[in-house]
Amino acid sequence: MARSVTTRHKVTATAAAWVVALIIFFPILYTLITSIKTEPEAIAGFSLWPSGTFENYITVQTQRDYFKPFMNSVILSVGSTILALIIAIPSAWAMAFSPTKRTKDILMWMLSTKMMPAVAVLVPIYLMFRDFGLLDSRIGLTVMLTLINLPIVVWMLYTYFREIPGEILEASRMDGAGLWQEIVYVLTPMAVPGIASTLLLNIILAWNESFWTIRLSTTNAAPLTAFIASFSSPQGLFWAKLSAASTMAIAPILILGWFSQKQLVRGLTFGAVK
C-alpha cells in the first residue's frame, strides 16, 4: 500500500517536472524549429513540423558575418567578467573577513543600484559615451557590462567567502603559515570553487545582456544580441532567419552552461546549499 502510494507520487512528480521543463524550454525549442523552416512556413502560423532546411543558417552567415559579433560577445563577456572579478575579489574579501558596522549597508546600497530601471539612466550614459567617444567601442561596452554586473559579482563572492570558516584560517596561523602561505595554501584553494561559479554565471549574464549592448553599439562592437536584433529591421521581419541567428547566438553559451552545470547550480543557489 505504502509502496504504491510513493510510486504514484514519484510518477506524478516526474510528469509534473517534465511538463514544467517543457513549458520553460518551449520558446527555445520553437526558435530551433522555426530556424529550419522556410520564410513562408515561418509566417504561415503555428506549426511544429518544419520542412527541415538549413538555408537560413547559410543565408545568415553569408549576408551578415556571424564571426565578428560572436567574437565581440566573447570579448565583452569574458573581458567584463575578468574586470569585475579584479575589482570584486578584494572588496568582497575585505567585507567578508574584516567587516565593519557599515558592511551590510554598503552591500545593500550596491544591490539597490540593480533595482533601478536601466532606462532611467539611458540618456546621461548615452551622452557620456558620446562625449568620451565610447559609442560602439569594445572598451566602452566592457566597462558598461562590468559596472552593471559588479554588484552581483561582489554579492556572490561575499557569500562564498563568508562560508570559509575563520577557524581554518586560525588553524593555519597556529600551524605556522605566514600571510602569503595562508593565501596560497589555504584561502585560495577554498575560494576557487566560489570564484569559478561566479565567473561562469557572470559570463552568461554578460553574454545575454541586451539593453545596453544594443543601444550603445552599431557595427564595430556589436555582440550577438545586437546581431539578432538587426534581423527585425529595416527590410521587415524575417522570422526564420531571425530564429537561425538566435539559435547561433544561444548555442555557445548553452554548451558552456551544459558543461559547467554543477558549478552553475552552486552559483545560482548563492551558497544557500552546502
Add this chain to the structure above:
Amino acid sequence: MGSITLQKVSKVFGEAKVIPSIDLEINNGEFVVFVGPSGCGKSTLLRLIAGLEDVSGGHILIDGKDVTDAAPAARGLAMVFQSYALYPHMSVRKNIAFPLKMAKMEQPAIDKKVEAAARVLNLTDYLERRPSQLSGGQRQRVAIGRAIVREPSAFLFDEPLSNLDAALRGTMRLEISDLHHQLKTTMIYVTHDQVEAMTMADKIVVLNRGNIEQVGSPLELYKTPRNLFVAGFIGSPHMNFVTGSYAQSKNAKTAGIRPEHLILSKDSGLWTGTVKVAEHLGADTFLHLDVDGIGQVTARAGGEFGAQYGDRVYLTPDEAKLHRFDDKGLALRA
C-alpha cells in the same frame, strides 16, 4: 618544556570586559581544564594564550619567556579546534604534514613523522582520504595528529569533543587522556562539561564571568568548593542548596548537600519528601523530590531504590559531608 604563566591578563571587547584580570600558573606536563558556563571567558582565555587574540593588558609567559606580543606560530603551541578546522581540500596526509611543511622540514622527515602520528591515532588506512570522507571521531583524530607532529610545548584544546555523540565522546576522552600520559606534554583543555573536567584534569580552573572562581584538583573542588558557584558547578547532579532554619541551625546562610550525601530511607529520617521524578539507572537511582519545608531536592541512592512518582520517602543529610556558606556565598570551614 611547557610551563605557562599568566600575569594580570585582561581582555576587553569594545565596552565589554570579558576578562577583568587573571593570574594563573600552569606547570610543565600538567593537564589543565578551563571549565565554566558559556560566556565565562574560557575560550577567550585559551585564544589569548594561543595568540589568536591580543591581550588588552598583562603578560603571557611560556617557559619564562614573554610571548605577549608574539605571533601564534612563534609560541610553539598547537591547537585543536571545536570544528576540527581541517583543510577541506587536502588529504589527511597533507593536513597532518601542513605544520611541518610550513616549518620547511625535508619531505622524507615529514613522511616519517606523519606516518608515526597516523599509527598512534589509528589513521594509517585513511591517509589518502579527504576530511569530508571521515567520521567525526576520525576528523578529530586528524586534528590531534596535526597538533602532535609539531611536538609543541603545549596543546590547546577548545571544546574538542562537543561535536561528537555521547558514546564517541567517552572514547575520545580516554584517547586524549592516554595521549597525555604517553606524551607528558602540557595540555590546556577548554570545556563546559564538568564531567570531562573531572575525569581528565590534573588541575581544574573554574571560570565565571571572566574571573577565576577556584583552581584545584578535581577532588579538591569536589570536597572543598570555595564558594556557592563552584559548589553548584562541580558535581553531577548538582549540589542541593538549603536556606532558612535548617541552614541557620548550622550557623550558615546556605547549607549545601550533594545528592549522594543524602541518606534515603522508607521508614525514618530528618526530612520527608514526595517523589516527583524517579530515574532508575540500574547502578544508581536519582530521585527528584519535593521536601516538606525545604523545597526541591535531588537525592542519589547507590543501586536500586524502589520508589515511584508520588511515594513518600525519608532523607537524612550526612552531616560530615555538609557544606556551609556565608551570606556572601563563600564557604565556611569548621
